[in-house]
Amino acid sequence: MTKDMTIGIPRGMSFYNNYPFWYGFFTALGIKIVLSDPTTKQTMSEGASLVVTETCLPIKIYLGHILNLIKKGVENIFVPSLQSIAPKIYNCSKIRGLPDLVRNVIKADINIIEPTLDKSAKHQGLYEFLAESVKYFGITNMDEIKKASKQGWRVYNNFLVMMRSGMDYKKAMNYALQGKVFIEEKTDKKSSPINVALISHGYNMYDERATMKIFDKLENMDVKVFTSLMLTDEQMDEGIAAMGQKKYWANENEMIGTAGHYLKDNNIDGIISINAFGCGPDSLMVDRITRKAKEFGKPMLVLTIDEQTGEAGFITRLEAFVDMLFRKKRSKIIANAEIKEYDYVPQTNVAETVFIER
Numbered sequence: 001m002t003k004d005m006t007i008g009i010p011r012g013m014s015f016y017n018n019y020p021f022w023y024g025f026f027t028a029l030g031i032k033i034v035l036s037d038p039t040t041k042q043t044m045s046e047g048a049s050l051v052v053t054e055t056c057l058p059i060k061i062y063l064g065h066i067l068n069l070i071k072k073g074v075e076n077i078f079v080p081s082l083q084s085i086a087p088k089i090y091n092c093s094k095i096r097g098l099p100d101l102v103r104n105v106i107k108a109d110i111n112i113i114e115p116t117l118d119k120s121a122k123h124q125g126l127y128e129f130l131a132e133s134v135k136y137f138g139i140t141n142m143d144e145i146k147k148a149s150k151q152g153w154r155v156y157n158n159f160l161v162m163m164r165s166g167m168d169y170k171k172a173m174n175y176a177l178q179g180k181v182f183i184e185e186k187t188d189k190k191s192s193p194i195n196v197a198l199i200s201h202g203y204n205m206y207d208e209r210a211t212m213k214i215f216d217k218l219e220n221m222d223v224k225v226f227t228s229l230m231l232t233d234e235q236m237d238e239g240i241a242a243m244g245q246k247k248y249w250a251n252e253n254e255m256i257g258t259a260g261h262y263l264k265d266n267n268i269d270g271i272i273s274i275n276a277f278g279c280g281p282d283s284l285m286v287d288r289i290t291r292k293a294k295e296f297g298k299p300m301l302v303l304t305i306d307e308q309t310g311e312a313g314f315i316t317r318l319e320a321f322v323d324m325l326f327r328k329k330r331s332k333i334i335a336n337a338e339i340k341e342y343d344y345v346p347q348t349n350v351a352e353t354v355f356i357e358r
């Protein structure tokens with residue numbers, strides 16, 4: 001019998017940061033990818049029904065995506081166990097134990113492809129991980145696997161280059177998957193009315209259902225958003241040092257490193273963090289970021305999400321925060337105003353004379 005050379009990838013967890021790599025890698029080996037559909041209310045509620053309430057939202061969403069792939073008739077589902085991404089740098093237990101969780105809560109006849117990446121252990125590095133990912137498909141030739149990994153890195157690097165140039169996430173992802181790379185002119189923070197840094201994991205902020213299209217909402221309020229994907233690893237490492245921290249969690253870069261970098265940036269007007277209810281590592285990290293933001297005198301909004309989070313309350317808090325940032329900026333400009341030529345800042349009350357320097 002010929003092997004089904006199809007692999008299902010759930011649109012959750014590491015998908016948001018790593019999919020360009022997997023796309024390049026699997027397609028180079030002739031493996032067809034089927035993605036689950038974008039998250040909906042149903043994805044969330046079906047996933048949530050499988051686990052205890054306290055489980056964090058991203059895991060509930062991930063399980064919902066597995067169910068979606070099963071409904072699509074996909075038999076081979078990719079569920080990697082990302083234990084440790086560098087020596088002594090670990091992921092949270094839920095990410096590490098993802099295949100076990102899926103196997104235990106989903107009672108269906110599926111083939112879980114569950115490679116393990118553990119750079120803190122012997123013989124579980126990148127190439128062993130990649131070999132495990134394709135062993136089921138009968139691909140065992142290491143030269144072939146290494147060649148395919150180069151294609152994966154090419155797509156991934158193109159995606160990162162575009163993100164770092166300030167391109168919108170969906171646009172950068174689409175171009176990278178099409179094998180194209182365009183560099184957008186870097187956003188000059190001085191030319192945008194308000195700049196905020198969004199601190200969260202890719203699987204929270206880029207899931208449009210989980211965070212209710214937060215990028216579009218902020219853009220409609222004339223706010224330019226900066227994220228971890230726009231930074232290099234060195235910038236995030238410096239950010240961790242600026243926070244007086246050492247790296248232990250794999251996602252410390254995304255959270256602490258990104259916050260540390262943007263807190264030092266005088267052109268960033270505020271910080272918004274989004275964390276999932278029930279996330280242990282985030283509750284510790286967000287607490288540290290909040291304290292540091294106070295020291296830097298940077299306004300910070302902490303949004304916690306779960307499957308019950310309503311859009312109305314979410315928008316109200318976002319609008320109130322952005323309004324406060326505009327007011328703060330106006331006061332600063334007025335206090336430092338010199339006689340120069342000015343433009344009006346968008347979204348301000350005409351009764352107040354509000355200017356921004358050209």
Ligand code: SF4
Binds near residue numbers: 058251279280
């Ligand atoms: S880091 Fe937090 S949000 Fe992410 S999987 Fe672990 S508990 Fe959930």
